Each structure stands twice: as structure tokens, then as C-alpha cells.
Amino acid sequence: MSKSVKLSLIVPCYNEQDNVVKFFDACVEAFRGHIPTYEVVFINDGSADQTWERLLKIRGDNPGAKLKLVNLSRNFGKEAAMYSGFQHATGDYVTVIDADLQQRPEVVVQMVDHLDANPDCDCVAAFQKKRHEFGFMGLCKKVFYKLINSVSQTPFYPDASDFRTMRRQMARVVAGLTEHHRFAKGIFSWVGFNTYYMPYVADERNAGTSSWSFIKLLKYALEGIMAYTTFPLKLPLYLCAMLGFGALVCLVVALAASSPAWGWACFGLALSTVQMLALSMIGLYLAHVYMEEKRRPICIEKEYLTYEEAEA
Numbered sequence: 001m002s003k004s005v006k007l008s009l010i011v012p013c014y015n016e017q018d019n020v021v022k023f024f025d026a027c028v029e030a031f032r033g034h035i036p037t038y039e040v041v042f043i044n045d046g047s048a049d050q051t052w053e054r055l056l057k058i059r060g061d062n063p064g065a066k067l068k069l070v071n072l073s074r075n076f077g078k079e080a081a082m083y084s085g086f087q088h089a090t091g092d093y094v095t096v097i098d099a100d101l102q103q104r105p106e107v108v109v110q111m112v113d114h115l116d117a118n119p120d121c122d123c124v125a126a127f128q129k130k131r132h133e134f135g136f137m138g139l140c141k142k143v144f145y146k147l148i149n150s151v152s153q154t155p156f157y158p159d160a161s162d163f164r165t166m167r168r169q170m171a172r173v174v175a176g177l178t179e180h181h182r183f184a185k186g187i188f189s190w191v192g193f194n195t196y197y198m199p200y201v202a203d204e205r206n207a208g209t210s211s212w213s214f215i216k217l218l219k220y221a222l223e224g225i226m227a228y229t230t231f232p233l234k235l236p237l238y239l240c241a242m243l244g245f246g247a248l249v250c251l252v253v254a255l256a257a258s259s260p261a262w263g264w265a266c267f268g269l270a271l272s273t274v275q276m277l278a279l280s281m282i283g284l285y286l287a288h289v290y291m292e293e294k295r296r297p298i299c300i301e302k303e304y305l306t307y308e309e310a311e312a
């Protein structure tokens, strides 16, 4: 059996023709003398430009390099590209990093050093010390994190990115989550393990433009909320409780004041309560079906100690 590499880099690429060569060279430069063996898993996510040809060129120009090139049949989105990368990454440590050099390979060396020095730490996640977005976009992100953290049981660390390095054990678990509607920030948090949040400053894009528009980000945020909380499906239950309480108050007033008007109000509210109750039942069952459909493991065993090793 071949010895595994120390580090696997997962690099999703969409229209990165002007970045991939520079990115690869920057990795070689940064890792020299620091990381003894590493593989780079490039995933071409249906780029419309020359990204794939450039990746083949990197392969041709660097015969000794441990390169894995995946060419997806079309653009599936960064989440799917990362999933593909996780299927091929075999290193002791696995890093997810963008191809546009906003996330510097030098930071990966710091992440690896941190994992080497801290055996209890399973993952080092980078978060942006200073975000570039201010104004409306910044506000939207703040609101998103507030909202999702208040309704989801999975904690979301504000400003944490997908840029992170984790031990193989954690990477294997992430690779095993096969849900279609993926939201990596949620997945990384849901699987647990000890994560250290390392501050870093994101650089400007080397070339090209970000593929995220406001609408795309909004859809992505919605995806995150839907994937990590079934709270909206349970809303009718809370409404039902409020309406039921209202109906009760109306009933008491109607009886005390012998008022037919309050009686009718009570009747209307009671009717709505019954309807909301029926809706909430559907919501609750749907929430169960939805979570089951993800087929996530029921629990994740980080360690398992048994007497058999001692006897052996």
C-alpha cells in the first residue's frame, strides 16, 4: 500500500484560466521546506474558458507533482465541486481552498503547523479578520448569521469561510454526507470535531471576477437556512397556539359580557386554530421526512477504544 500524503488540497475552479497556474506555483513556493508531501485535487466545475487546458498544462509541465484533475460534465456549483474533491482527497490533512489566490497557500502552512502542534484540534478554519464588504452586503451577512443562529441547532461561526484544513477522519465524514442540497459551512459545523478559528486577511482576486451575485448569495443563504433548520415548517404550530389563546380570551369575554360579537370572534379564531393545527401537523411530518431524506449518520464516533488492541 502506498504511503499517504501529508496534505491534500481541494481546489474548485470555475473560469479560473488566469489563476490556476499562478495558484499552483504559489503552492509549490509556499509548501517548499514546510510540507513534505502533498497532492492537489483540482476540480474544473464546467468552466467556459481555458481552465481545463491550463490544468492539463500544469500536469504536463510538472511530471513529478501529485496532481489529481477532475473535469465535471457541467457547472454544478462550488458545493458540488468541493464534494467531488473530498471523494478524491486522501491526505492526512485535507484543505479546501479557492483557486483565485484570495486565500494564500502560506495560510495553509500555518493551519498545518497548528494541527501538528495541537493533537486535540481536528480542524483549522479561517475567518476573515477584516471583511471587504461593507454597507448593504455586510448588513445582509450579519442578518443572515443572526437569523440562522437563532433558529438552527447547528452553530454558524460568523465570517468563517470554506477555507479550512481538517484531519483525514473529519474529511472522511464530510465526504460521506451525500445530501444534494449542500451547504458546506453547515456541514463542517454539523459533523462536530474540535475546530480552531484562525483569523486571516483575504487578498484581492488575482484575476477574473467573483461568480457570486447578490441574488446567488441570497439563494445560497436560503439553501443554508432550509438545509439546517426546519423551523419555518414549524411556524404554523406557534401561530396555532397564539390563535387558540385568542379564541379562549374571546370566549371568556363573550360569556362574561353575554356578547354575540365576541362569540363570533371566538368562533372565527377557533376555526383558524383548527386549520393551523392541521397545517402544523403536515409541517411537522414533512420536517421529519426532510431530515430523514438526508440520510445523515445518526452519530459520528470520533474515538473508539476497545480491549482487543490491548490483548493484541
Ligand code: UDP
Residues within 6 Å of the ligand: 011, 012, 013, 014, 015, 016, 045, 075, 076, 077, 078, 079, 081, 097, 098, 099, 100, 102, 209, 210, 211, 212
Ligand atoms: N467556484 C466553483 N464553481 C462555481 C463558482 C465558483 O468551483 O460555480 C470556485 C471558484 O473558481 C473559486 C471558488 O469557487 O475557486 C470561490 O469562488 P469565487 O471566488 O467566485 O467566490 P468569492 O471568493 O467571491 O466568495
Ligand code: MG
Residues within 6 Å of the ligand: 098, 100, 102, 205, 210
Ligand atoms: Mg474568490
